[in-house]
Amino acid sequence: MSAPAKAEESKGQRLTKGGRKTRERIIETAAELMFHHGVRGTSIPDIQAAAGVSASQIYHYFGDKQGLVLAVIDHQTDTQLARQRPLLDSLDSIEALREWCDRAGNRQDARGCEGGCEIGSLASELADSDQSARTSLASAFDRWEGPIRSGLARMQARGELSERADTAALATALLAAIQGGMLLSQVRRSSTAYRQAVSAVIDHIESYLVR
Amino acid sequence: MSAPAKAEESKGQRLTKGGRKTRERIIETAAELMFHHGVRGTSIPDIQAAAGVSASQIYHYFGDKQGLVLAVIDHQTDTQLARQRPLLDSLDSIEALREWCDRAGNRQDARGCEGGCEIGSLASELADSDQSARTSLASAFDRWEGPIRSGLARMQARGELSERADTAALATALLAAIQGGMLLSQVRRSSTAYRQAVSAVIDHIESYLVR
């Protein structure tokens, strides 16, 4: 054996500072290309050219393309969740929910509604073809949904949301609205569908407010 | 010129009865394979083998792979909408909406939550890489959303739904919930997310009922 095929779990390898940097650059470049052209639409040579690395570097750090894809999934999950903080951790009011969703809508407009959700796109492409990618994406969605649910649960604990509200289900519904809304917006090249979708679910959550 | 590259618009070609049958078989086979493995994950040789045709037949009828993909999009749109009828044309009560969405959930369970929405999956993969596919998919979603909106509009015209309800926006929101719910279900291998997503939106629609 020469390269660490499964880099994550069996961390039996030291990385030079330069090595770590190269590895990061490969992941970031791959994530960018895969977001725009899909996983299958992004070749190793494409990544080599865009990141300025040789084939051996990619295979040295990730074993094979699937290993790189898994690293990209983790990277996108971390990056997207980080980008949404600190808002993501204080989704405990209707206003906060609207503001948070609105930002995503503005971001979508800013890019001309090209591309959908960084995580959702990977999910749609990989869910049925790569079992480990699917579980990884499932946990990505869990990590995303968790803070939404927590925010709603806090509202409920404070007595602002009715006890009848199923906060877990509402969090799932909001995440689904985001995903579906993003997809429709991407296809229609207009953020309207996204805004209407999340607005409907937030309106619904609002109906559980204890006045 | 030999083959009719753009088969649809410029219908300048006669099809033998056998030819029509072959053409249909290719489309159906391609649609099936592409649903399971994605467009990029389905090769022409794959389709040849599964449909029992030669390469020249595929290129004869569709010009190139993109032409076939466009035909698959149209086919899936027609097929999926047809499958949902007649329910799709009578979505003018809360019960009808629930029943219609429930059937899709049961169907998703029946296939073990593998695969998402036939149209949504194509949309996610093609929206940013194929302009003509994107517009075709946009009209597919319009054709799907139309009957939902019509049903809601009828309820409103009858005075069952409040005038305050934006039926077009609600229809979009429901379609988005279906898409996002399907994606989450596909990744989680459980229809729960789908059911919670559509349930939340239908509950919201219900809140506009005039009592």
Next chain:
DNA sequence: GCATAATTGGAATGTCAATTCCAACTTGGG
């Protein structure tokens, strides 16, 4: 029945992707 057009088979072509290999170079710890 004939001629024209539709249909089909199957090999050939050229491109490009994923991956492997090995040799050369660099770095960090002792």
Next chain:
DNA sequence: CCCAAGTTGGAATTGACATTCCAATTATGC
């Protein structure tokens, strides 16, 4: 300073894929 380990370059291999070609076969309108 030295060695083992980490890092990199770049060519070579293997296989698949989209597409083209041409020749053979079959159907349809007249």
